[in-house]
Amino acid sequence: MEKIRVKIDGIETYVERGTSILNAAKGAGVHIPHLCYSENLSVTAACRLCIVEVEGNRSLVASCSTPVFDGMIVRTSTERVITARRHIIELLLSDHPKDCMVCEKSGDCLLERYAYEYGLREVRFRGEQHNYPVRSSNPFYERDYNKCILCGRCVTVCHEVQFCEAVDFSGRGFNTKVATFFDRSMAESPCVFCGNCVS
Ligand code: FES
Numbered sequence: 208m209e210k211i212r213v214k215i216d217g218i219e220t221y222v223e224r225g226t227s228i229l230n231a232a233k234g235a236g237v238h239i240p241h242l243c244y245s246e247n248l249s250v251t252a253a254c255r256l257c258i259v260e261v262e263g264n265r266s267l268v269a270s271c272s273t274p275v276f277d278g279m280i281v282r283t284s285t286e287r288v289i290t291a292r293r294h295i296i297e298l299l300l301s302d303h304p305k306d307c308m309v310c311e312k313s314g315d316c317l318l319e320r321y322a323y324e325y326g327l328r329e330v331r332f333r334g335e336q337h338n339y340p341v342r343s344s345n346p347f348y349e350r351d352y353n354k355c356i357l358c359g360r361c362v363t364v365c366h367e368v369q370f371c372e373a374v375d376f377s378g379r380g381f382n383t384k385v386a387t388f389f390d391r392s393m394a395e396s397p398c399v400f401c402g403n404c405v406s
Contacts, residue, residue, distance in 0.1 A: 211277040216284065228270035228281055229257055239283050240292065240321050243358035244271040248367055251359045256295050256321065259283045267291055293325050299356050301332040310354075318356060335381065344392040347400050352384050361385060361404035373398035 210221040213231050220235040227250070232239050242254040252272035259270045262280035267288060270281075282288065300322060307313050342350040357376070362385055365371050373396040377386040387396035 211275060213275045213277075213279045213281065215281045222275060224277075225274050228259060228261070228268070228273050228275055228279075231275050232259075232270065232281070232283060237283055239270050240317075240324070241271055242317055242321075242356065243360060245360050245363070248360065248363045251363060253357060253359050254295070254299075256292055258288060258291055258295075260285050260288055289325070292321075293327065296322050296325055296327055297330050297332055300327065300330045301334060302336050303356070304353050305330075312354075339384070342392070345394055345400070347402070348405050350393075355385060357383060357385070359385075364403045364406075365398075369399065369401050369403050371397045371399055371401075374404065 208223040211224050213220055213222060213228075215228070215232045215235050215237050218235045218237065220231060222231045222234060226234075229239050229241060229244060239257050239259060241257040243251050244257060250272045252269045255269055257270040258267040260282040261268055261273070262282075270283070275281075296318070299318060303318070304310070307316070307319050310316070310319075313319060337353055339352040342352075359376070362375055365374050373393065374385050374387055376383055377390065378384055387393060387398070393400070
């Protein structure tokens with residue numbers, strides 16, 4: 208496959224045509240924060256945390272879904288990029304329980320890690336917050352949608368890896384959530400409790 212030249216944060220690298228900026232950066236040793244991207248799943252570009260600057264582009268682009276082109280110059284941590292990422296994290300946290308100290312995922316949570324890395328100590332955006340009841344009708348796992356950031360990984364893995372299609376996005380806008388058909392219990396869905404969505 209033809210290799211093309213890309214410059215990321217001043218580092219020149221050669222990658223196959225069609226490679227995403229995110230993966231080209233990874234190969235060059237540059238970490239771009241990301242939440243919805245997962246190596247073995249198709250790209251949904253839902254979280255926008257992986258935005259970067261591409262020389263010649265007016266807008267920031269999602270690096271997970273943007274393929275490189277020959278001669279592309281990418282900057283991953285300019286002031287503009289950092290500010291935009293901080294806003295994205297703040298917006299995610301604005302509708303998220305503030306219980307990191309007692310959350311079971313604490314220490315193993317990307318959102319928590321990025322909030323810390325980007326120096327977010329408080330959330331300036333105050334608005335309506337979800338207050339979904341925790342769904343614990345099956346013996347294997349609970350579903351607490353108050354913690355869901357709608358990255359869609361669970362949906363993609365259920366569709367593309369397990370081929371169950373037990374969950375999908377339902378509703379619109381603020382009311383969007385991941386749910387089974389007619390929001391029934393997992394037991395009433397095609398779920399086989401493989402646990403991939405939980406992972
Ligand atoms: Fe690129 Fe989420 S990782 S949009």
